[in-house]
Every structure is written in structure tokens, then in C-alpha cells.
Amino acid sequence: MFEQTLSIIKPDGVAKNLTGNIIQLFENNGFEIKAIKKLILTKKNAESFYYVHKERPFFKSLVDFMTEGAIIPMVLSRENAILKNREIMGATNPKDAAEGTIRKMYAESIERNIVHGSDSPESAKFEISFFFNYFEII
Numbered sequence: 001m002f003e004q005t006l007s008i009i010k011p012d013g014v015a016k017n018l019t020g021n022i023i024q025l026f027e028n029n030g031f032e033i034k035a036i037k038k039l040i041l042t043k044k045n046a047e048s049f050y051y052v053h054k055e056r057p058f059f060k061s062l063v064d065f066m067t068e069g070a071i072i073p074m075v076l077s078r079e080n081a082i083l084k085n086r087e088i089m090g091a092t093n094p095k096d097a098a099e100g101t102i103r104k105m106y107a108e109s110i111e112r113n114i115v116h117g118s119d120s121p122e123s124a125k126f127e128i129s130f131f132f133n134y135f136e137i138i
Contacts, residue, residue, distance in 0.1 A: 004034060004137075005081040006127035007089075008116040011069035014038075018106055019072055022115065025102060026076055029088055035137045036074040041067050049130055052123075061111060073131040082124055085117040 009022055023033070041049070046066040053059050076085060090101025092113060097104035107113040118124035128137070 002077065002079050003081045003121065003124070004075050004077045004128060005085045005118045005124045006116075006131065007074050007076050007085055007118075009072040009074075010112075010114055010116060011065065011067075011071060012108070012112045013106065013114040014070045014072060016106065018114065021106075022102055023074075025088055026085075029084060030078045031076040031081065031085070032078065034075040034077050035132045036072065037131070037136075038070050038072050039131075040070050043067055049127070058111065065111060075128050075132060075137050082118055082121065086119065089115050089117050 007026070009019055013019065013022060026033070043063060046063040047054070050059065050062055050066070053062060078084060088102060090097030090103035090107075092103070093110040094103040094107035094113060097107070102115050103113050118127050
């Protein structure tokens with residue numbers, strides 16, 4: 001099934017100049033970039049985006065991290081995009097990530113893990129619309 005998903009290169013990935021490497025990995029795995037932008041989240045934006053984690057102990061540090069620098073959200077498209085994106089990203093904890101995944105290659109910790117990806121069709125729909133309007137998605 002052809003679908004779209006949201007991926008974000010987080011502030012650590014942008015700061016380390018890994019944007020091109022990460023995009024190349026997606027394109028090499030059959031993804032088409034349907035929309036992309038660079039921005040800085042406000043605290044309020046980050047809290048809204050990660051509202052599903054508001055009761056978790058890591059919520060404040062996640063919001064702080066996601067607002068410390070620029071991020072690059074993008075809409076990716078291909079067959080089984082959500083599952084394939086999560087496969088390419090690797091496990092949240094880079095110590096558990098498979099060789100060749102983004103997090104295994106570049107992440108420094110479970111919190112500073114380079115990328116975000118939607119985990120379901122429902123979250124992809126919400127997350128894509130959070131960053132992009134209909135006219136921005138090619």
C-alpha cells in the first residue's frame with residue numbers, strides 16, 4: 001500500500017550536518033520527498049506536537065531538545081512508508097539499533113537520536129498536517 005509518513009531530522013542531526021546523508025538514505029530506499037522545510041520549533045509548538053507524551057517523565061527534556069535548534073520535517077512517500085521509515089531509522093535506543101540504520105550510525109543516545117518518524121497511519125496524518133498544509137505537499 002502506497003502511503004505517506006512524516007520524518008524529522010532532529011536538532012542534533014541538523015547541527016551535525018547529517019541532513020544530506022539522511023535524505024540520501026531515504027532516497028536510496030525508494031522514498032520520494034513530497035515536502036520538506038527547515039524551521040525552529042517554539043516551546044509551545046514542541047509541546048503541541050509531542051502532546052501524546054505529556055505525562056511521560058522525558059516530556060520536558062524532549063521539548064527542550066526539540067527546541068534547541070533547527071529541525072527538518074519532511075513528508076516521505078512510498079509503498080509501506082511508515083514501516084520502511086521506522087526500519088531505516090532503527091530502534092529508538094541506538095545501542096539496540098541494527099547496523100546500517102540512521103540511529104546506529106549517527107545517534108548518541110536514546111534521547112538524542114537524530115530522527116523522528118510517524119508510528120501509525122493516524123499519527124502520520126496528524127504529524128504531516130502539523131507541519132504542512134495541503135498546498136505544500138507535491
